[in-house]
Amino acid sequence: MTIAPLQISEELAARIRAHGIETYPHECCGAILGTDDSDRIVRDLMPLQNRRDDSPRNRFEVTPDDVRMAEKTATDKKLDLIGWYHSHPDAPARPSEFDREHAWPWYSYIIVSIQKGEPKDMNSWRLKDDRASYDQEPIALGAK
Amino acid sequence: MAVKVLIPTPLRAYANKQQSVEVQATNAGEALKALTTQFADLKKHLYNEEGKLRSFVNVYVNDEDIRFAQKDATPVKDGDVVSIIPSIAGGR
Numbered sequence: 001m002t003i004a005p006l007q008i009s010e011e012l013a014a015r016i017r018a019h020g021i022e023t024y025p026h027e028c029c030g031a032i033l034g035t036d037d038s039d040r041i042v043r044d045l046m047p048l049q050n051r052r053d054d055s056p057r058n059r060f061e062v063t064p065d066d067v068r069m070a071e072k073t074a075t076d077k078k079l080d081l082i083g084w085y086h087s088h089p090d091a092p093a094r095p096s097e098f099d100r101e102h103a104w105p106w107y108s109y110i111i112v113s114i115q116k117g118e119p120k121d122m123n124s125w126r127l128k129d130d131r132a133s134y135d136q137e138p139i140a141l142g143a144k
Numbered sequence: 145m146a147v148k149v150l151i152p153t154p155l156r157a158y159a160n161k162q163q164s165v166e167v168q169a170t171n172a173g174e175a176l177k178a179l180t181t182q183f184a185d186l187k188k189h190l191y192n193e194e195g196k197l198r199s200f201v202n203v204y205v206n207d208e209d210i211r212f213a214q215k216d217a218t219p220v221k222d223g224d225v226v227s228i229i230p231s232i233a234g235g236r
Binding site for chain 1: 152153154155157185188189198199200202204209229230231232233234235236
């Protein structure tokens with residue numbers, strides 16, 4: 001299946017990387033707000049607190065209350081909650097098995113790899129309908 | 145009892161693109177069963193292979209999380225709203 005690119009400005013992409021650097025060696029996480037018409041475009045980000053105090057280096061969690069707050073913020077801004085971002089400290093920017101078990105289709109899941117405190121690859125993923133694996137969603141960097 | 149189940153945006157594609165679906169049920173478990181009977185493709189995104197609600201899927205009757213009430217047996221009455229809210233989790 002061919003997935004249309006996720007469009008994101010350099011500035012918003014830089015904010016995701018900066019959040020990953022800030023929380024390193026812990027994982028960062030946040031909501032992706034945008035529009036999903038003929039193109040899927042990231043319009044805003046909502047950095048959130050990682051609620052996994054017990055294992056923040058390799059796990060993140062956004063509570064249902066935070067999810068509802070992100071949905072409300074998106075609605076107030078006349079945007080959709082189109083996905084989630086998180087960092088993988090010292091690990092590749094691809095979904096883990098744990099990520100897959102906790103994902104839904106349709107959402108864009110952006111993962112940024114932070115290696116020794118430095119941002120490396122950033123990729124976006126969409127869970128397939130059968131939940132067995134992901135499709136990589138190309139990221140189109142550029143002002144929108 | 146006629147209750148309204150709100151469908152989260154990512155799952156609307158499996159529910160005929162509807163934002164909400166009205167079902168007949170007396171408790172939360174029955175409401176979800178009625179929903180997934182009508183829209184079978186929703187099932188795998190809500191339940192695991194053992195038929196249990198996935199750990200990241202949270203169900204509310206109005207504003208009450210059914211895990212802290214009577215779980216599937218949480219009663220519903222006419223006009224109640226059942227919401228399905230994920231917690232977002234993952235990690236390397």
